[in-house]
Structures are given as structure tokens and as C-alpha cells.
Amino acid sequence: FGYKKEELLKMRLNELFVDPNSKSMLHTMNSCLSKDACSSETIFVGKGGQLLDLQVRLSKIHIKGKQKVLLVCTDITELKKLNQENRRFKAALKNSPFAIYISDKKGKSFVDVNNTACSQLGYTREELLELSIKDVFSDEVTRSLKSKELLHELLIEQGKEYEKDS
Numbered sequence: 009f010g011y012k013k014e015e016l017l018k019m020r021l022n023e024l025f026v027d028p029n030s031k032s033m034l035h036t037m038n039s040c041l042s043k044d045a046c047s048s049e050t051i052f053v054g055k056g057g058q059l060l061d062l063q064v065r066l067s068k069i070h071i072k073g074k075q076k077v078l079l080v081c082t083d084i085t086e087l088k089k090l091n092q093e094n095r096r097f098k099a100a101l102k103n104s105p106f107a108i109y110i111s112d113k114k115g116k117s118f119v120d121v122n123n124t125a126c127s128q129l130g131y132t133r134e135e136l137l138e139l140s141i142k143d144v145f146s147d148e149v150t151r152s153l154k155s156k157e158l159l160h161e162l163l164i165e166q167g168k169e170y171e172k173d174s
Contacts (some may be wrong), residue, residue, distance in 0.1 A: 010055030011045045021079075023053045040066040041077070049084070101164075116140055 009016070009024070040046040045067040052060050066081045101108055107125035111118055121136045129136065129144065136144070
């Protein structure tokens with residue numbers, strides 16, 4: 009958060025909310041008190057005013073016979089940004105007018121394919137993902153994959169692709 013331990017110990021949780029009038033985190037905390045543990049996501053404000061996406065885990069603990077609440081916050085701001093980028097990538101992959109095939113590092117099996125690739129070859133996505141690259145492409149293409157040439161260059165020659173019925 010950018011705060012020193014001493015500063016945080018003097019603060020109330022609602023001082024760190026994006027909206028100080030927000031009751032969502034207090035509601036979550038109160039509902040957690042009826043359980044042993046729970047977790048939630050929320051947005052807090054760092055010392056410099058930056059917004060942080062946090063995963064908040066609350067657990068009941070006992071210290072010297074007294075019940076306390078342990079609050080563990082994990083900054084998931086970067087994780088959320090990466091997830092958003094991943095969703096954009098997947099949308100671009102899925103909607104591309106070009107056939108896209110993603111293989112494993114060894115070039116032996118498909119990790120992902122897009123709808124255009126499926127349409128061009130006449131397979132469903134599930135069928136393609138169960139096949140090896142050798143099952144689908146000619147020996148020349150698979151040899152080229154092993155020599156680490158870029159896949160999109162290899163797939164330009166549509167005549168080398170095997171069709172489902174051949």
C-alpha cells in the first residue's frame with residue numbers, strides 16, 4: 009500500500025476504501041465473522057492515491073484465548089491486468105480471419121486453434137486438439153515445425169494441408 013506499519017496500525021479499514029462510504033467490505037467482514045474464514049476482492053487506495061486490486065482473506069484466530077480476525081491482503085492488480093490481456097488475446101485469436109494454430113514447444117500437438125483453422129480443415133476444435141500436428145499436416149510442414157520456422161509461414165501453402173476426408 010505504500011504505508012509504513014506504524015501508519016497502517018493507526019488507520020481504520022474504511023480509510024483505505026476507494027469509496028469511504030462503501031459498505032461492501034464491512035459487510036463482507038461482518039458476514040465472515042459468522043464463518044471461520046472467507047475471501048473477497050476489493051479496491052483499496054494506496055498511500056500515493058493509486059488504486060490497488062486486492063484479494064482479501066479473513067480468518068478467525070485465537071491469541072491468548074481471545075478471538076481475533078486475521079486479514080491478509082494480496083495485491084492482484086498485475087494479475088488482473090494480465091488476465092485482461094489474456095482475454096483480449098483469446099478474442100483476437102478466436103475472431104481472426106486467418107487460420108491460427110498454436111502448438112506445444114516440441115511442435116507435436118496443438119495447444120489451441122481458432123475457428124478459421126477449424127473451418128479450413130473441416131474439424132471441430134475438440135477434434136483438432138486431440139490430433140497431433142503430424143495427423144493434420146504434411147511431413148514437409150511437420151519437419152519445418154521441428155526446425156522452428158514460424159507456423160504462419162508454413163501454413164501459407166494451403167495445398168499441403170490434409171483435409172479431414174483424405
